[in-house]
Amino acid sequence: MKTIFRILGILLGSLVVLLLIGATFIHFRGIPQYPVNAPEVKVELDSARIARGEHLAAMVCANCHRGDDGALSGRKLFDIPKMFGEIHSANITQHPVKGIGSYTDGELVYLLRTGIKRNGQYSPTYMPKFVHMSDEDIYSVIAYLRSDALAVQAADKATVPCKPSLFTKFLTMTPAFKPFPMPEKPIEAPDRSDEVAYGKYIVHGAVECYSCHSADFTKINTMEPEKSLGYMGGGNTLLDPEGNPVLSANITLHPENGIGNWTLTQFTQAIRTGQRPDGKPLSEAMPKFTVLTDEEISAMWAFMKTIPVSDNKVKRTWEQ
Ligand code: HEC
Ligand code: HEC
Structure with a gap:
């Protein structure tokens, strides 16, 4: 028995030492450096x-x-x-x-x-x-x-x-x-007349609503946003200016746990002014998108109607 405990002790001790060495290595290695292969581009200002x-x-x-x-x-x-x-x-x-x-x-x-x-x-x-x-x-x-x-x-x-x-x-x-590769082909925005595609472009490509509104920043799939853990179902932890945690909301169109019962007007009001249809103010952890145009918001809404509904029930600050 004694020997087993001694061996276990040694193993455990070695593990702790290894972990410490690992942590020290990661700490001093810091954020990695990569070669900069910047393309030759001259942006004309108009x-x-x-x-x-x-x-x-x-x-x-x-x-x-x-x-x-x-x-x-x-x-x-x-x-x-x-x-x-x-x-x-x-x-x-x-x-x-x-x-x-x-x-x-x-x-x-x-x-x-x-x-x-x-x-x-x-x-x-x-x-x-x-x-x-x-x-x-x-x-x-x-x-x-x-x-x-x-x-x-x-x-x-x-x-x-x-x-x-x-x-x-x-x-x-x-x-x-890890760094993302430089795109190999030119990237074009979809035509604005295609509301769903244009809305998707804003939600994934420009404002990236999905990043805060998925489950976990470390499980985001940037290349294929739909594959992010808990995509648009919320639950990701952000902080308000006082440092209190605020979970991102489920913004899929689930009737109870998401925003399925909202109208486009209510959605517009919430993202521009931070005011929910029930009058509750949203935390400052949700940016106020005052500059989004009606056209952009209506495109996002059209796109959001097409994404799978999540039944994730997020605990809101007023429920705590
Ligand atoms: C979610 C917050 C966030 C958003 C949105 C954001 N940035 Fe940043 N940005 C940062 C942070 C944090 C850093 C510092 C990163 C670091 O130290 O590695 C940074 C660094 C940078 C740098 C590097 C500066 C340097 O000294 O090398 C540039 C350039 C930059 N951002 C441009 C932009 C532009 C342009 C946009 C919009 C298209 C943008 N950022 C959107 C948070 C953000
Ligand atoms: C920086 C992170 C962040 C970004 C980016 C972000 N949100 Fe939010 N959003 C939040 C948080 C956190 C909440 C919850 C606030 C609260 O509970 O008070 C929220 C709440 C909301 C709500 C209210 C839902 C409800 O049930 O109360 C809507 C609608 C919303 N966001 C839509 C969007 C859209 C659309 C975008 C992109 C244009 C977006 N958000 C981008 C963090 C973010």
């Missing part, structure tokens, strides 16, 4: 592109990158659960050193598609990768970032480096947290 880029940036990038100064100068992201670390978005104004003034257009395309920054460092899940966004929309965002718009003029504010947790560093060793 007023249509800049306007489209401004719309996309207001809808997508500003939710994370808008600082207290109103510019895209970066801020602390309060809604990301602590288990991923302390996360700050970057200053993406035109400042040559503190912003992204020295990125080439190709390097921006490369980052937005693959997740690899100009310095070769991979950006984990807290900076989304826009693998489904059309080439033209990516160029439009870049045109806007280069434009005379007030929000992108050089802000003299240093980006606070993210402090990714050991868990995030560990995840970058798994397939889910």
